[in-house]
Amino acid sequence: xxxxxxxSKSFGATPVFDAVTLHVQAGEFVALLGESGVGKSTLLNCIxxxxxxxRGDVRIAGTALSALDDDGCARLRxxxxxxVFQAFHVLPHLTVAENVGLPLRLLGRSAGAAQVEPLLxxxxxxxxxxRLP
Numbered sequence: 001x002x003x004x005x006x007x008s009k010s011f012g013a014t015p016v017f018d019a020v021t022l023h024v025q026a027g028e029f030v031a032l033l034g035e036s037g038v039g040k041s042t043l044l045n046c047i048x049x050x051x052x053x054x055r056g057d058v059r060i061a062g063t064a065l066s067a068l069d070d071d072g073c074a075r076l077r078x079x080x081x082x083x084v085f086q087a088f089h090v091l092p093h094l095t096v097a098e099n100v101g102l103p104l105r106l107l108g109r110s111a112g113a114a115q116v117e118p119l120l121x122x123x124x125x126x127x128x129x130x131r132l133p
Contacts, residue, residue: 001026002047007056009042016042020056029122048081049073078107090133096120097129 002024009016016039024030032040045051047058049065050073058065060081065073090099100119101111109115113129120126 001028001061003057003059004047005057007043007046007053007058009039009046009051009053048077078103088133092133094132095129096125096131096133099133100129 002022004020004022007020008018020043022030032043034040042051046053047060049058049068049070060076063076065076068076090096091102094102097113097116097120101116104111104115116129117126120129
């Protein structure tokens with residue numbers, strides 16, 4: 001599903017990360033741990049196509065991000081990539097389930113309990129869908 005090979009990123013002369021290689025299969029969960037400022041968010045931004053890496057390759061479901069323009073990266077994110085930003089950016093007037101289902105609704109897909117509950121359960125939030133964030 002996600003294949004990263006030799007990914008490197010610098011800001012000016014300051015390297016953020018160098019030669020990151022990671023393979024994640026569908027259904028796997030991965031956590032990036034580290035102190036503030038070590039490049040976790042920058043790596044996630046490169047994986048999602050929000051930022052371009054200096055070197056290396058990111059492939060999501062076989063699609064190389066380097067072959068996509070900004071619109072192509074946005075389409076890929078909309079269709080199959082998601083992560084929670086540090087500040088969450090949830091809509092406070094929507095329930096947890098409504099926030100989780102929102103991307104599905106924006107894509108014209110069903111976002112009922114049958115779709116949302118397994119996602120909540122996968123991150124340990126089963127039964128909390130009716131709560132406000």
